[in-house]
Structures are given as structure tokens and as C-alpha cells.
Amino acid sequence: MAKASFVFTSFKNSFSVHIPNLESLCVEQIQEIESFVQKRKGIFDFSTYTFSVQKRMEYREFVKLINSLSLDVNCSNNPIVRKEKPRVGFGQYKGMQYSELPDSYLLWLQGNYSGQDKSIILQEIKLRKL
Secondary structure (H helix, E strand, O other): OOOEEEEEEEOOOOEEEEOOOHHHOOHHHHHHHHHHHHHOOOEEEOOOOEEEEOOOOOHHHHHHHHHHOOOOEEEEEOOOOOOOOOEOOOOOOOOOEHHHOOHHHHHHHHHHOOOOOHHHHHHHHHHHOO
């Protein structure tokens, strides 16, 4: 049985995890990962092999959590270094940089926003591999 690979990326208000070898995992392993995400009210996107959770968490904390749950995975960290980007000019996240938005909100904006910052939103989604 293949061991899942988690590539962890931390953002200001959330974190996401890419699972590059998802297709090689068995159904039970995928269900176990999906259960982990659901318990934390996260979103699992099977089209990008990524899950995200709206909770601030550092890589070391994430590894401790995974180890405490006895999930059989290999973890690696994907630190993101970004230049200053435009800020959101509307809604509850007004004033925040697009790079600080939770993954779930970016994905929501992708389908529901048609303003002048749409290209910035799509760039951020592509950068995060969502």
C-alpha cells in the first residue's frame, strides 16, 4: 500500500495540503483523509488533489496533529514567499491582501465574483494550486 504524501502550505488564516500521489492511494486511505478534513470543517477538492482548512496552523503543529492521529503519511513543507499584492476592496475581508484570504473564500470568489480584480483572484488560485 502506498503512503500518502502531504505538501503543507500555510497562509495567514488557513492552510492547504496538496496530495500529489492521491491516485495511488487505496479507498480506505482516501476516506481516512477525507474524514480528517471533514472533522476540521475543511474542503477537499478532488480535482486538484488538495484540501484546505480555515484555521491558522504552522507546519510543526500540523505534523504533530498528523502523528497524534496515526495517519500514515509523509509530510513536507511548502513555504510561500510573496511580493506585496493588491488588497481586497470589498466585503468582510476588505483591506486584506488576496494572498491572505482563506482558500475557501478564493474558491467562492472564483465562481461568484466578476469585478476588476478577477484576474488577481485567478492568479492566486493558480499559485496555491487550488
